[in-house]
Amino acid sequence: MSIKITNELLKRYADNQCTSEEKIYVELWYNKYTQSKQAKVSDVEKLNSINHQIWTGINQGIHRRPNSRFTFLKAAAAITVLVSISFAIYQFNNDANKHTSIAKSNFVSGKVKAQVMVASNSSIVYGNSDVKSMMSELSGTEEMSITTQIGEEYHAVLTDGSEIWLNANSEIVIPANFNETYRDLKLKKGEAYFKVAKDKTKPFRVFAAKTKIEALGTEFNVNYYSGNKGVKAFLIEGSISVSKKDGQSLVKPNQLYEGDDVTGASSITEVEKPETQYAWKTGYFEYSNTPLNEILEDLSRWYNFSFEISPIYKNKTLTGKIARKQPFSEVLAILEFSGIKYRKEGVHLALIP
Structure with a gap:
């Protein structure tokens, strides 16, 4: 069976909806290009296009009405392919200043x-x-x-x-x-x-x-x-x-x-x-139209950090679910996908306009 790399296929990969065969093929395709020292302009354009499409899909999911099925877990699943694609673009362009990466964190889970x-x-x-x-x-x-x-x-x-x-x-x-x-x-x-x-x-x-x-x-x-x-x-x-x-x-x-x-x-x-x-008891953080301030209070008790929130997020609420064992870098990525900007200094997190 011949499988073509298309934007739709990579979107299914990000949503964890691929068949096992498609998943393997996508990962082999990605490895081929990340290990290559050179790439055609068309490859870069394709990756940029795919990257943009998946980001757009995620943002649309986040801004749906409150009963949307989009969750933190779905966003977390998409992070893997987004990081991979962003990294591939960086390799192809060989320009660190143009590379946008998901922030790493030294915050430790409980x-x-x-x-x-x-x-x-x-x-x-x-x-x-x-x-x-x-x-x-x-x-x-x-x-x-x-x-x-x-x-x-x-x-x-x-x-x-x-x-x-x-x-x-x-x-x-x-x-x-x-x-x-x-x-x-x-x-x-x-x-x-x-x-x-x-x-x-x-x-x-x-x-x-x-x-x-x-x-x-x-x-x-x-x-x-x-x-x-x-x-x-x-x-x-x-x-x-x-x-x-x-x-x-x-x-x-x-x-x-x-x-x-x-x-x-x-x-x-x-x-x-x-x-x-009681999601905490089963190993998750789970929220339904929960104020952002309450969510950060909850997260700070687990990841051990202090925080401050810009008034611009006063009425911000989120709906979703993420495992407590996940590294804080994934939590930051999900906040970023939700349109929230932040600055991290040591173990202090500031949400900024």
């Missing part, structure tokens, strides 16, 4: 790690078995705290069989009397996902600021980062009740509870894309 402290003794843990055994040794008024730093996450199994996942820059406290009358935990800061073992005789209660969240056997996510007005609780399955001084609310699956610690107000809303509320 890892599975936490600090566990009992009284004045602390230790670094990497697995969940350490926490379960340490909990069984608590006595009296002792408490155990599990803390993740920026760029860390952690999963632990508790003595009752319940599981918790801690997001970056989070802290949870477990008392010695956990699993006696109640199964009480305190989320001091950050975000945690709970998968509660069923036990109707011992309610599972999470305290965060002025809010109490109670469950018997369910899965839910609690967000209490410092940038929030108050506690956010999202229910995946089962049921939870959320209590504050002024009343109690029952939350159903796919509903998000949001409290305001300043005004005392609270609300419950249906979430159209539930996975966006």
Whole structure:
């Protein structure tokens, strides 16, 4: 079978829609030209044309209406061929000043790690078995705290069989009397996902600021980062009740509870894309018309950087998904594809007009 290199074929390659045979052929074609020391003007023109077409396609995808199927992952897939083509053009022109490359970054993605402290003794843990055994040794008024730093996450199994996942820059406290009358935990800061073992005789209660969240056997996510007005609780399955001084609310699956610690107000809303509320637990960043400032807050806790945003992006929102294990250079490339300009200085990122 004869395969011709066309703009349409390379666009399919960028969208990861090629057959395995076409994929191999495109890569062989690309290697042939990148290894060549000379190239015809027509080759350069073809590559420039293809490069322009794919960039245009990506920009059109990004600026579609909010329910567009274009995602961060699709853009990330296109990055591979765009970088390859841009690099080939650079080789052919032999002119570094005309070469536009995707910015590299020394920002490092996170890892599975936490600090566990009992009284004045602390230790670094990497697995969940350490926490379960340490909990069984608590006595009296002792408490155990599990803390993740920026760029860390952690999963632990508790003595009752319940599981918790801690997001970056989070802290949870477990008392010695956990699993006696109640199964009480305190989320001091950050975000945690709970998968509660069923036990109707011992309610599972999470305290965060002025809010109490109670469950018997369910899965839910609690967000209490410092940038929030108050506690956010999202229910995946089962049921939870959320209590504050002024009343109690029952939350159903796919509903998000949001409290305001300043005004005392609270609300419950249906979430159209539930996975966006706990994507971090499954290894992704996922957003749906999310304000750019919130996205950068989220990313900065994982990649450990500070940032500032030009007022021009005040109302900017993004929709998409990208794996947390991806290097930050891919995140920067996606921002660039979205029409966002930036300047990177060390571990500081500035979004500029």
